[in-house]
Amino acid sequence: MQSYNITKRTLMGPGPSDVHPRILSALSKPTIGHLDPQFITMMDEIKSMLQYAFQTKNSLTMAVSAPGSAGMETCFVNLIEPGDKVVVCINGVFGNRMKENVERYGGECIVINDTWGEVVNPQKVEDTLKQHSDAKILAFVHAETSTGAQSDAKTLCEIARKYDCLTIVDAVTSLAGSPLKLDEWGIDAIYSGTQKCLSCVPGLSPISLSDKAVECIKNRKTKVVSWFLDLSLVMAYWGDGNANASAPRSYHHTAPINALYGLHEALVLLKEEGLENAWKRHWENHLLLKNQLEEMGMEFVVKEGDRLPQLNSVWIPQGKDDGAIRKRLLNEYNIEIGAGLADFAGKVWRIGLMGYASHPTNVLLVTSALKNM
Numbered sequence: 498m499q500s501y502n503i504t505k506r507t508l509m510g511p512g513p514s515d516v517h518p519r520i521l522s523a524l525s526k527p528t529i530g531h532l533d534p535q536f537i538t539m540m541d542e543i544k545s546m547l548q549y550a551f552q553t554k555n556s557l558t559m560a561v562s563a564p565g566s567a568g569m570e571t572c573f574v575n576l577i578e579p580g581d582k583v584v585v586c587i588n589g590v591f592g593n594r595m596k597e598n599v600e601r602y603g604g605e606c607i608v609i610n611d612t613w614g615e616v617v618n619p620q621k622v623e624d625t626l627k628q629h630s631d632a633k634i635l636a637f638v639h640a641e642t643s644t645g646a647q648s649d650a651k652t653l654c655e656i657a658r659k660y661d662c663l664t665i666v667d668a669v670t671s672l673a674g675s676p677l678k679l680d681e682w683g684i685d686a687i688y689s690g691t692q693k694c695l696s697c698v699p700g701l702s703p704i705s706l707s708d709k710a711v712e713c714i715k716n717r718k719t720k721v722v723s724w725f726l727d728l729s730l731v732m733a734y735w736g737d738g739n740a741n742a743s744a745p746r747s748y749h750h751t752a753p754i755n756a757l758y759g760l761h762e763a764l765v766l767l768k769e770e771g772l773e774n775a776w777k778r779h780w781e782n783h784l785l786l787k788n789q790l791e792e793m794g795m796e797f798v799v800k801e802g803d804r805l806p807q808l809n810s811v812w813i814p815q816g817k818d819d820g821a822i823r824k825r826l827l828n829e830y831n832i833e834i835g836a837g838l839a840d841f842a843g844k845v846w847r848i849g850l851m852g853y854a855s856h857p858t859n860v861l862l863v864t865s866a867l868k869n870m
């Protein structure tokens with residue numbers, strides 16, 4: 498056996514996205530202890546930069562030590578008690594996973610289905626919440642990475658508030674890629690991932706919970722069924738917010754020290770660029786890609802106005818061999834694009850322009866390669 502060699506790829510799929518070189522070098526800083534004062538100070542800086550990224554003042558803002566799916570579980574397992582009614586909007590793969598979470602944690606799941614490729618329909622949400630006035634939580638995916646549709650989180654949260662419902666929002670793909678304003682929109686619990694528009698390595702899940710959500714957790718009658726994801730325990734390590742920043746931290750689990758160096762650097766990069774500039778860059782590169790693909794006669798799955806700039810799904814042109822073309826992209830050009838999932842398998846390509854990979858050079862690279870096939 499020898500050291501394992503990796504050929505560099507250009508990652509233009511649904512994630513992971515290309516990792517910024519500054520983040521890769523941050524990962525190789527010396528590992529220190531998870532209770533070392535230097536490390537605690539860095540965790541506090543991560544918290545404050547995550548508050549910026551999410552546009553929130555929530556003191557319960559941190560990174561779960563596991564990928565986006567664990568952020569999802571954290572929100573559901575802490576907010577749901579057996580018998581709670583949760584309305585889940587499904588318009589793609591990730592909505593389905595929310596339903597799984599609700600059921601596994603003993604909640605009663607009310608499903609609203611929307612066609613894949615379409616956004617969550619606010620009227621259906623309003624009708625459902627009217628009918629189920631005892632619903633405790635509304636859960637939906639802001640950026641459906643399986644289809645490329647971007648739902649109107651602001652409107653959906655407004656409706657939820659009207660019916661006194663908490664909201665759980667999946668922002669794994671939207672964070673840092675398209676406008677997201679947690680406090681202004683009144684989101685109660687949100688989770689994201691590091692490997693999409695933050696251009697960091699996979700394995701961490703930034704989350705943030707509103708005071709109302711924290712209150713709901715404090716008033717639980719039953720124990721959170723997951724020990725690892727129980728926020729009341731995790732916060733003894735991450736600190737329970739600005740109010741109590743100097744309180745001593747105690748061991749909960751060994752934090753992924755080096756991955757957190759990476760996240761810190763990713764957030765510094767985001768601050769340097771500016772959140773709104775990052776949103777603008779994602780949008781402009783999407784427009785460039787759209788023009789190129791449409792010139793080639795390709796059509797988007799999602800209708801104009803509902804599209805995610807960071808995840809572009811297009812119908813595979815007739816007569817083109819999905820598997821063969823993606824294989825050639827990978828082998829001849831070192832480009833990875835995403836395949837369609839479930840009903841979209843073999844029918845759709847998902848071209849990601851996320852984070853560091855959202856660059857005009859990549860748009861021209863993938864489109865010229867596709868023109869050759």
Ligand SMILES: *Cc1c(COP(=O)(O)O)cnc(C)c1O
Pocket residue numbers: 512564565566567591638640641642643667668669670690699700
């Ligand atoms: C990628 C993704 C997830 C899951 O994140 P992992 O880091 O793979 O666990 C969840 N929701 C959405 C919308 C995603 O795109």
